[in-house]
Each structure stands twice: as C-alpha cells, then as structure tokens.
Amino acid sequence: MQDQVKETPAEPVRLFRINTGSCNGCDVELAVTAAVDEFDVEQLGCRYTEEPHEADILLITGPLTVRARNEALRLYAEAPETKVTVAVGVCPVSGGVFRDSYAVDGPVQRYLPVDLNVPGCPPRPQALLAGIAQARDLWRARSKGVDAVFAAPPLAKPADEPAQQFPIRGRMSFDPKACVDCRMCRHVCAAGAIHFDIKGDKGDRHLRSQSPGSPEGVRLTLWHNSCVFCGLCSHYCPTGALSVTGDWHLAHRGGQTFRFSEQGEVPYTPCSGCGSPLIAVAPELLHAAFRRPTPEIEHIKTLCPACRQQLSIGAVRR
Amino acid sequence: MTSVIELGPHQLALEEPMYFRVKLEGDRVAGLDVQPGQVHRGMEHLVMRRNLYQNITLLERLCSLCSNSHPSTFCSAIEEVAGVAIPERAEYLRAVADEIKRIASHLFCCAVQANLIGQTALFRRAMEVREIMQRSKEAIYGNRMDLAANCIGGVRYDLTPDAAMYLARQMEAMKAPLDELYLQFQNNPAIMARTAGVGVLPRLEAIECAVVGPVARACGIDYDVRKKSPYGAYDRLEFSTSLQQAGDVRARNLVRLAEARQSVSLIEQCLAGLVPGPLCADLLPEIPAGEAVAKSEAPRGELVYYLRTDGTDFPLRLKWRVPSYMNWDALKVMLHGEPVANIPLIVNSIDPCIACTDR
Ligand code: SF4
Ligand code: SF4
Numbered sequence: 001m002q003d004q005v006k007e008t009p010a011e012p013v014r015l016f017r018i019n020t021g022s023c024n025g026c027d028v029e030l031a032v033t034a035a036v037d038e039f040d041v042e043q044l045g046c047r048y049t050e051e052p053h054e055a056d057i058l059l060i061t062g063p064l065t066v067r068a069r070n071e072a073l074r075l076y077a078e079a080p081e082t083k084v085t086v087a088v089g090v091c092p093v094s095g096g097v098f099r100d101s102y103a104v105d106g107p108v109q110r111y112l113p114v115d116l117n118v119p120g121c122p123p124r125p126q127a128l129l130a131g132i133a134q135a136r137d138l139w140r141a142r143s144k145g146v147d148a149v150f151a152a153p154p155l156a157k158p159a160d161e162p163a164q165q166f167p168i169r170g171r172m173s174f175d176p177k178a179c180v181d182c183r184m185c186r187h188v189c190a191a192g193a194i195h196f197d198i199k200g201d202k203g204d205r206h207l208r209s210q211s212p213g214s215p216e217g218v219r220l221t222l223w224h225n226s227c228v229f230c231g232l233c234s235h236y237c238p239t240g241a242l243s244v245t246g247d248w249h250l251a252h253r254g255g256q257t258f259r260f261s262e263q264g265e266v267p268y269t270p271c272s273g274c275g276s277p278l279i280a281v282a283p284e285l286l287h288a289a290f291r292r293p294t295p296e297i298e299h300i301k302t303l304c305p306a307c308r309q310q311l312s313i314g315a316v317r318r
Numbered sequence: 319m320t321s322v323i324e325l326g327p328h329q330l331a332l333e334e335p336m337y338f339r340v341k342l343e344g345d346r347v348a349g350l351d352v353q354p355g356q357v358h359r360g361m362e363h364l365v366m367r368r369n370l371y372q373n374i375t376l377l378e379r380l381c382s383l384c385s386n387s388h389p390s391t392f393c394s395a396i397e398e399v400a401g402v403a404i405p406e407r408a409e410y411l412r413a414v415a416d417e418i419k420r421i422a423s424h425l426f427c428c429a430v431q432a433n434l435i436g437q438t439a440l441f442r443r444a445m446e447v448r449e450i451m452q453r454s455k456e457a458i459y460g461n462r463m464d465l466a467a468n469c470i471g472g473v474r475y476d477l478t479p480d481a482a483m484y485l486a487r488q489m490e491a492m493k494a495p496l497d498e499l500y501l502q503f504q505n506n507p508a509i510m511a512r513t514a515g516v517g518v519l520p521r522l523e524a525i526e527c528a529v530v531g532p533v534a535r536a537c538g539i540d541y542d543v544r545k546k547s548p549y550g551a552y553d554r555l556e557f558s559t560s561l562q563q564a565g566d567v568r569a570r571n572l573v574r575l576a577e578a579r580q581s582v583s584l585i586e587q588c589l590a591g592l593v594p595g596p597l598c599a600d601l602l603p604e605i606p607a608g609e610a611v612a613k614s615e616a617p618r619g620e621l622v623y624y625l626r627t628d629g630t631d632f633p634l635r636l637k638w639r640v641p642s643y644m645n646w647d648a649l650k651v652m653l654h655g656e657p658v659a660n661i662p663l664i665v666n667s668i669d670p671c672i673a674c675t676d677r
Contacts, residue, residue, distance in 0.1 A: 019327070019335050021357045024673045025382030025463040027334065028426065032452070035429070035445040050328050067355045068335060097376045100367065103360030122382065122463050124456065169460030187631075190375035191367055230375040230466045235474050236601075244460070 013049040013136045016055030016079065020108065022062030026089040030059060032125050033132070039125035044133050052078040056143075057135045060114075061096040061284035063091040064106035076112050084139040086116045086131060090191070093117055093257055094226040097190045114254035121228035124168065124248055131251040139170075147295045168245035169229045172222055176264035178241035178284040181218050185233035185242050193226040194233060199265060215277060217267035224250065224260045239284035272299075273307030319344060325661065332665070334672035340653075340661065347653045347661065352646060357676035358434065362637065369631035370396055370605065374468060381640075381673040382463040383426065385418045387616035388638070389468040394549065395625040396470050398610035400603045407595040408472030409551040410588045414485075415459070415475075416614070417581040417588075421492070422451040423617035424532075424574040426566065427669040428503065434663045435512040440502060447495040454488045457481075470605075472598030482589050489582050496582065500575040503568065513568035517652040517664035520565060527648040530641045531619020533668050536562045536569035543615035555587050567667040574669075605631070618642055618669055640674035640676040 011017050016123055033039045034048050041047065049055060064072060076085075090096040092108040099106075108114060115138060118131035159228045186194040199216045222242075234242040252260060268277035281301045293301075300308055325338040335356035341349030361380060365373050368443030377388040389410050397404060404412075429444035452462045458481055459465040467475050477485065503509055519529070524537040534541055542559045544552040560576040562569035609626040626635040645668045652664050 021335070021359060021676075022673070023379045023382045023385075024334050024671075025371065025379070025385070028382060031426075032445065032449075035442055036445075036449055037442075038449070062357075065357065065359055067358055071335070071356070097379050098359045098364065101360035101364050103358050103363070115465075121379070121461075124462055152651065166581060167460065168456055169466065188371035190372035228375060228379065228464075229461065230378070230464070231460070231474075232371065232466070232469075233377055235469060236371070 005141055005161055010045055014054050015046050015057045015059055016049055016052055017059045018064035018072050018075050020060060021065030021068040022091055026061040029122045029125055029128060033128055041132055044136055046132060046136055055079040055083060056139050057086060059086050060092050060108055061086050061088045063095045063104045064108045066103050066105045069105050073111060082143050084115045084135045085113060086135045087114045088118050089122050089223050090119050090228060096228050099192060114302045116254060117252055117257055117287040117297055119250040127248050127258045134251055154168055167249060169231055169244050170247040171245050171250060172227055172262060173243050173245045174220055174222060174262050174264045175241050176266045178238055178239040178282045179266045180282050180285050181266055181279040184236045188232045188236050191226045191228045193223050195221045215268060219265045220264040225257055239282050271304035271307055272302040274302050278304045325345045336623045336672045345657055350650050350653055354676050355395050357673050361677040362599050366634045378464050381671050383423045383671060384616045386415045386467060387462050387614055387621050391612050391614045391621055391623045393468045393470055394612035395610045395623045396605060397420055398612060399608040399627050400605045402471050402599045402603050404472045405596045405598050406593050408597050411473045411591050413551040414585055414588045415465050418451060418455060418586045420617045421578045421581045422448055428571050428574055431663060431666050434666060444499060450488055450491055454485060469598060471603050476597055486589055489585050492582050498578045503571045512565060516567045516660055517654050517667055518566045519648050523651045529645050529648045532570050533572040533645045535560055536573045537565035539565045543613055543620050549614060555584055557584055567663060570667050616641055618671060642671040
C-alpha cells in the first residue's frame, strides 16, 4: 500500500492496520480505501501509515488467533498513548463464524479497549469510511482531552446515495408474528448469532422443559455483532420471519456492543382444547402449506398436540 | 557471506500476516523457511462442530478472495453423498459466481504486484477496473466479497432478466480494460524489466512441486480442473486453458489476465445458456452416511474437498486441500539466487493465500 501524503490544512490522521488472523475479507476492503479514489480515506483527512508508533487510529481485523495475539498486542503497545481502536468486521468483537475454536483467543476486548465497532462481513467501503470518520472525530476530541464528554455524532446517511437497484445484505430483521418456533434459523447459523430463550413468570430459562410456572412465550435474540450477514437463516426460514434488510449504517461505540441486537417475542397462546400453552401456527406457514386453509384446519391450528390426537384418533397415544 | 533475515507482512507487502526466515549469500537468497500459523483459526476443528448447513457459511470465510469456491465445492461433495443432481440453471449460476470471483481475485493479485514494482498508476488502474466486479458482486449478491450464492442442492440467488442484463453490461465494460491491462503486463518495457526472467520456476521443478493453477500454467503445464474433469456447467462452455511457457513473474500475470478475460466470456456464455427452471433440487435433501471427493478450479488452482457423513447433519470428517498449499513450496525454487529486493514481488506472484493455507 502506498502512502498518499497530500497538502491538507490539518495534519492527516494516521491509520494503522493490525490483522489478527482474518479471512482477509476486511483487509482487502481496507486496501480499497487506499487504492480506489471513490473510497480513499484521504477524503476524510486520513492516511495510512506502516509505522505503529505513528498510529492515531488502529484498525483491527480478524478474530485474534492464539498465534497472532502477541504480535497484535505488541503493535498496540507501540502505538502512541492517545489512540482510537476500531474493530473492523464482526470477527474482533465476537469471533464471528470462528468463535469457539481452540485457535481463537478473542474477543479482542479481553486484551484491549475497543472504541468503535464497524459490523459487516466484510463491511462495504462506505461503511468503513463512515466508521473511520467517527474514529477520526473521536481521536481529534481525545487528543484535545475531551474524550469523556465526547459523544459520537449519529451517522448521517449520505443524501445522494443512489437507490440500490438490488439491495445489499445488511442487518437482519425479525418479525415475531410470522415465527413458528421451529428454530431452523439457529440450526443453520454458523456464527451462533441466534439465541432462543423462554420468557416465563419465574425468570427466563433457556429450555422450555426447565421453565416452571406458565411461560409467556419464546424470545429470539439475534446479535448483530456476531451475525455475518450471510442470510442463510432467512433462506431456510419457512415463513419469512427473518429477513435481510439493506441497512449497513451500523458503526457504533464499543460500549454499545452488547445492546446491538434484534429481539422479538413469540407469545404462547392457550390451547383451545385444554388451555396448555402453545405457539400458534403463523398465518404465513398455514398459507405456505395450504393455499386456502379450511375452517377445520383453522381449528386444528389452535390445538396442542395432545388435543389434536384426541381429535383425529379419539385418544391420546403414549 | 551468509546471513539470515526475517521478513514480516509489512516487508512482504502481504495483506495477511506471514513470516519468512530467509538465508542470504551476500545479497542473494540461498534458503527460505516459511513460518505460517498466524491465521490458523482451527477450521478443521470448527467444521466438525458445525453442521453441514452452518459449514456453508463458515467455509465461505475460509478465505474471502476465493470465497465462492469453498462452499460450492463443499456443496458438490454433499450432493454427491446425497445423490442429488442440481438443476441446470443452478449449474450455470454457480459458474457465474465462480467466474466473477476469479476475475476480481486475479485483478487484485496483478494490482498488488504493479504497486510493488513502483507502477502506481497501473496499480490504481487495476484496482479501478476491479471495482466494476466489486460493484457487480454487491449489486447481485448483496456483498462485495462473500456472495452467499450456494446452498445444498443448488443456489440461493437468481438472475432476473434485469439482473442478467445488468451483468451483461458490466461484462461488456470489462473487456477493453482487461485487454489494455494484458498489453501493459505483456509489452510495457518498464514492467517487463521487473518481471521477465524474474522468479523463474522451471517446468520440471514445477512438476516436482506439483504446483497448480496459474503458477503451473505459467510453466506450460496444461492443467485446469474445469477442462480435465469438468464439473457443473463447464462441459457445456467453450474455453481453452491459458498457457505460458516462461515460468516467470510475467508469465504468471499473463495467465491470470488471459483467464480473467476468458471468465468474462464464460459469464456471457452462462447468461446465454441460462435455462429457466428451479434454483435448488430440494430444500432439505436427506443426507445419508457416505463419503465423497469433489474438486474445482479455484482462482489459485485445484481445490479438493473430502467429506464423510454418518447420516446426521454433522460431518464425520471434512478435509480440503487448497491450491496455495501446493504453491508455497515452489517459492524456494523461484527465490533461489534472487536479490532481496525481489522477494515481495515473487512471493505475491504466486498469489499466496494465507487464510487458506493456515486455515
Ligand atoms: S468479519 Fe468477515 S470478512 Fe471480516 S475478517 Fe471476519 S470473516 Fe472475514
Ligand atoms: S444472517 Fe442469519 S444465519 Fe447468517 S450469520 Fe446472521 S443470523 Fe446467522
């Protein structure tokens, strides 16, 4: 990568990259922000440096492998005292698809503070620039000693952004009204981004069988900082409860990492036969299975498995 | 006088962390010790702890430069085990995705090398041309690196008539710039001076190292999986293997640029042959116990997958051999007797993928 020193009124803010064992997706996209005019970090008054001791902003990619850790921490320590750390992609803060491996020692915030997250897998250059701009403002404030009162400005969406002919894969969205609690999404999610738990009156439990009292419903939580935006959950979701949105404006402060999620509750309704709690079949599934459900099907839909057996074969079979 | 130097990613101009210990005689390379492992993420362990569906997404992130080759070859292995024939439309769409990735990958490799020999304008030009591919990927698949194109039994994206027309226009826009880049790498005296006769891998040594992909074809080895054992749609597509004889840095780049140009034609043929029909054979096919080998021509060469299943959704064994693994070894031959200043260029000329090799 070459340096692009240009006469700008203010001293350029210097960016330094640390690859902690990434798939190279984030790194190749960062290379674009040094090589392609449209996305050049120069437009933000920044430039890349190859010297860690010159770094104002550290751009960290990858899940922090065991082998890369010492070198990454050495580079971090070599950077000046006043600096801003940016986790690029979802890998550094959650491990992304690589979580739970013996060879991965992340998340990086175990070892160093993360000031900003730029989710994506990899983030598109526009998202990288938005994140780097926030990091630059944070660094400028910090170098004046006003970190404590500094709040990152909300991301301004570029007004002239052309309407995408085909939408990009951004943040996932969940519609609990269409969910039938089949949990196929969790089954196919490589990143472990989807979590189900039971919302009950005696505290939340992970497994329905352990939940005492009468549970109120099932809750799905999808953590955007683990999700790799692959869309596989929505591909296999039979009702379309999970869908891909085009929203890529996801850069946020490190402290908000764990609040950055999508949540929805699928309430239990009482069985119309015996009153035991059940997840109602969503109309989306009913229409997918039977184009025009009959009144009989509509009735069966409100029954629990035991009452359905009663209805079809006259007795509950054990 | 013998000495030993250590080179890291910054000296080697690599996007990924890799360390070399180089033995020098005077200022010439006499020996090389490659020290991998920085990008080892325990992938073979991880794929055993994820089910077959999760592995589609996980393997796409083995390496993002050849990211489509991994899930498509992996899915082929599953389909082999399940005895599923994917629909013809899906075969064409898989080929489109693979060829799009090939063009972008080859251009990135050539761009980085142009930068290394001080051809800054050419570097930026190659990256600009690559942006046409990046924009196409994002427009069609929703992401510039990871396409999410594959699923078990076929593909999970479609090309509507609009999208197909858009892609055809983008391909048209690639032709002149790719021809222009080829001519630059072929004839520009300044580039020739730095790449011709540099990092030579003689044909016999190439065979001994069992190199694959553009590295092999630049030594006159006529081996391309798409031709030798056609898979998917490739038996219906017209193309010839790109070959060069010199085995040097220049030859490797000429092979890549010729292939990129050919990929444009392959995509056009796919668009022309795109028969109507389903995208996927069966959303959730039964995957019985069994084993299979699948291979494909990834941008860096032959990629081989081995899968063994036991009837559950979890693989009993999943293993793969990436092309870069074969090509690393040949660096010892290419670098021997070369001046230190040429090391980064020659290393980048094999288009090494560290994420793939370290896994
Ligand atoms: S966030 Fe995604 S693209 Fe970036 S390094 Fe991790 S796996 Fe690769
Ligand atoms: S898109 Fe869905 S399946 Fe893919 S990582 Fe995100 S939550 Fe998981």
